[in-house]
Amino acid sequence: MVPGGSAEKKADGKQAAKESSIRIPNPNFEKMKEDILYHFALGTGTHNFPALFGDVKFVCIGGSPLRMKAFIGYIAAQLGIAKPRNDFPNICAATDRYAMYKAGPVLAVSHGIGMPSAAIMLHELIKLLHHSQCSNVIIIRLGTSGGIGLEPGSVVITKQAVNAAFKPQLEQVILGKSIFRSTTLDKELAEELLECGKELNQFNTVAGNTLCTLDFYEGQARLDGAICSFTNEEKMKYLKAADKAGVKNIEMESSVVAAMCNLTGIKGAVVCVTILDRLQGDQITTSHEGLEEFESRPQKLVGHFIKKRLTQK
Structure with missing residues (x-):
């Protein structure tokens, strides 16, 4: 037994309370x-x-x-x-x-x-x-996205990643059965990142839901793919419904980031810049130089967040 016994264990308990370890919800993992x-x-x-x-x-x-x-x-x-x-x-x-x-x-x-x-x-x-x-540990996805009713170059902090029906869940088919997992991201972390955007005050930063899709074209209600099975009127009706559901942007990874962070006890966030407003069209018309500047914006916000966190310690 370690000298100090219960006192040592009590100290360890306090340390454990301060630190959040990573869970591996796989009973086979420790056998490897x-x-x-x-x-x-x-x-x-x-x-x-x-x-x-x-x-x-x-x-x-x-x-x-x-x-x-x-x-x-x-x-x-x-x-x-x-x-x-x-x-x-x-x-x-x-x-x-x-x-x-x-x-x-x-x-x-x-x-x-x-x-x-x-x-x-x-x-x-x-x-x-x-x-x-x-x-x-904190995991943050930085990326680009299509905006909904936002000026291009706006940065969106995701509150919930939602599916095509605007529900905050990820459906995964495992052994032939559908499993549904929560895709709500850490609220406090999202609020902290939003505050960092306000502190920078260099570009529009908002919080909202993110529509996560399975593909770039039909799944995102685009008319410009090789295949399209809907009309412009149907597309606009869907995008307006997304807007009404609190969706601020569309991308393709946020749901799995949220679900896997939730399952393993890791705080996760998604920070994406919008490169067009999907209510105005499907094609990206911003110049190459303009896109490069847009893409730097999530980096600047997350860089400010990391530096601030480390300075506070």
């Missing part, structure tokens, strides 16, 4: 002798996860590897992490599935397009964080 994170090209038998990732507190995820590489350089500069140019190597360079970069307590990981790709990445990311003995 070795865990190979295939799509990251990492494994518990070949890498020392606590040494590599034990200090991670913020994980920022986004679709594009290039965008994540740009973000890690940006956040490193914001946090004053001095390293030579391009000295943030891709930790997952042995695979072409995803890219991963690290700067101090911040990990940036690409997730590809759509919920299936994001889900695969999140399964392995969450296991990586657990193996690394991380605690109090």
Whole structure:
């Protein structure tokens, strides 16, 4: 027995109350002798996860590897992490599935397009964080989206990710049965990010629901895909119904981010910039330079949030 007995346990209990560990709701997990994170090209038998990732507190995820590489350089500069140019190597360079970069307590990981790709990445990311003995981790998706009634360039903090029927749930078919999982995101974190947007005061920042779809064209009520099974009138009726349901933007990953964070006890958020107003059309007409500036806005907001959080400690 450890000297001090009950006093030591009491102190440990207080520490546990302060720290939020990562849950792995899989009864088979602890039986694994070795865990190979295939799509990251990492494994518990070949890498020392606590040494590599034990200090991670913020994980920022986004679709594009290039965008994540740009973000890690940006956040490193914001946090004053001095390293030579391009000295943030891709930790997952042995695979072409995803890219991963690290700067101090911040990990940036690409997730590809759509919920299936994001889900695969999140399964392995969450296991990586657990193996690394991380605690109090926050996962934030940064991305682009189509707006609903918002000027292009607005940044949306997601309150709930909703499905095509505007319900805050993700349906997954597992062993032939439909399982429904909550897609409501952490309220306090969303409010804190919204406040950061107001503090920056550089662009319009709002909170609202995000419609998460299974594809970019018909699923998002677009008329410009290779296939279209509805009229412009039907499209507008649907988008106006989304607006009435509190939907501020449309993208393709928020539901799985919310569901998996909820199941594993991780605080999650989604911060996306709108690159067009879908009530005005389907085609993106903003210039390349304008889009690049829009895409930097979630980075600036989340960078401000991370820097503020670290300064408060």
